[in-house]
Amino acid sequence: MGYYGYGMHMLGWFAIILSVAFIVALFLAFSGNHNRVFSHETPLQILKRRFASGEISKEQFEEMKKMLS
Numbered sequence: 419m420g421y422y423g424y425g426m427h428m429l430g431w432f433a434i435i436l437s438v439a440f441i442v443a444l445f446l447a448f449s450g451n452h453n454r455v456f457s458h459e460t461p462l463q464i465l466k467r468r469f470a471s472g473e474i475s476k477e478q479f480e481e482m483k484k485m486l487s
Contacts, residue, residue: 465479465482465483465486
């Protein structure tokens with residue numbers, strides 16, 4: 419086989435690893451939790467969003483807002 423065969427073998431493994439990494443990246447990009455993983459929101463923005471969606475009460479919002487300040 420010689421050096422040429424070894425190089426082609428390594429190229430094959432590299433292609434497989436690259437393909438798996440690409441599939442994992444696609445899965446993360448389209449999964450439901452990608453907003454939490456790649457969130458660019460500040461803590462205050464997250465708090466405001468949670469209050470607006472009704473997840474937390476006004477009292478909880480005010481208390482958490484004080485803690486962030």
